[in-house]
Amino acid sequence: MILxxxxxxxxxxxxRLYKGDYAQMTVYxxxxxxxxxxxxxxxxxxxxxxxxxxxxxxxxxxxxxxxxTARETGLKVEIGGGVRDxxxxxxxxxxxxxxxxxxxxxxxxxxxxxxxxAAYGERIAVGADVRDGYIAIKGWLERSAYTLAAFLEKMxxxxxxxxxxxxxxxxxxxxxxNLELYGQLSEKYAMQIVASGGVSSxxxxxxxxxxxVYGAIVGKAYYTGAVDLAxxxxxxx
Numbered sequence: 001m002i003l004x005x006x007x008x009x010x011x012x013x014x015x016r017l018y019k020g021d022y023a024q025m026t027v028y029x030x031x032x033x034x035x036x037x038x039x040x041x042x043x044x045x046x047x048x049x050x051x052x053x054x055x056x057x058x059x060x061x062x063x064x065x066x067x068x069t070a071r072e073t074g075l076k077v078e079i080g081g082g083v084r085d086x087x088x089x090x091x092x093x094x095x096x097x098x099x100x101x102x103x104x105x106x107x108x109x110x111x112x113x114x115x116x117x118a119a120y121g122e123r124i125a126v127g128a129d130v131r132d133g134y135i136a137i138k139g140w141l142e143r144s145a146y147t148l149a150a151f152l153e154k155m156x157x158x159x160x161x162x163x164x165x166x167x168x169x170x171x172x173x174x175x176x177x178n179l180e181l182y183g184q185l186s187e188k189y190a191m192q193i194v195a196s197g198g199v200s201s202x203x204x205x206x207x208x209x210x211x212x213v214y215g216a217i218v219g220k221a222y223y224t225g226a227v228d229l230a231x232x233x234x235x236x237x
Contacts, residue, residue, distance in 0.1 A: 080100070165194065
């Protein structure tokens with residue numbers, strides 16, 4: 001299992017939201033690049049980045065920072081948040097990132113998803129953000145018509161290789177991850193499932209690895225010191 005420490009970007013800072021609520025934002029660092037360098041120092045291979053401004057408003061307001069992270073830290077970068085057209089995907093790919101995540105666009109624009117999978121293959125991932133059994137979109141502010149199961153079936157049929165599944169109710173809440181959900185998804189689908197939301201202890205990492213998930217994202221637990229990243233990476237391996 002790979003461990004992907006997370007950096008959520010807002011106005012050039014590393015921040016965290018509580019359950020996706022922009023009104024409940026904590027700034028953890030004014031220098032996200034130094035945070036990424038610490039990830040690399042701890043042994044991480046990947047960094048999971050989300051442009052929260054892009055998620056809410058569209059566009060790539062933190063592109064320069066994402067590009068520097070990809071080019072200067074030695075980490076493989078996956079980036080999501082506001083990726084809603086081919087131009088944005090191309091811009092990120094050209095900036096040196098390894099994987100681009102489509103969230104809202106994967107739900108609303110099947111033609112775009114097909115197009116970028118044809119162009120970039122497994123470098124395209126999809127975000128499946130779940131609240132009350134349904135996929136949430138537009139920075140988690142709206143509920144789509146898709147249930148999680150229906151959405152994942154469709155993504156698999158379209159050739160999506162990697163899905164980052166976030167249980168919104170657990171995100172930033174520090175009360176453990178949804179092991180039952182991720183266990184079921186890993187068994188049911190041939191795609192690479194990345195668990196996101198609520199990974200708050202070494203025990204969570206150990207349990208997810210035992211379930212056979214492809215990857216797990218660690219966010220708030222790193223910033224608060226609840227998880228020792230170097231230890232968690234070794235456990236995941």
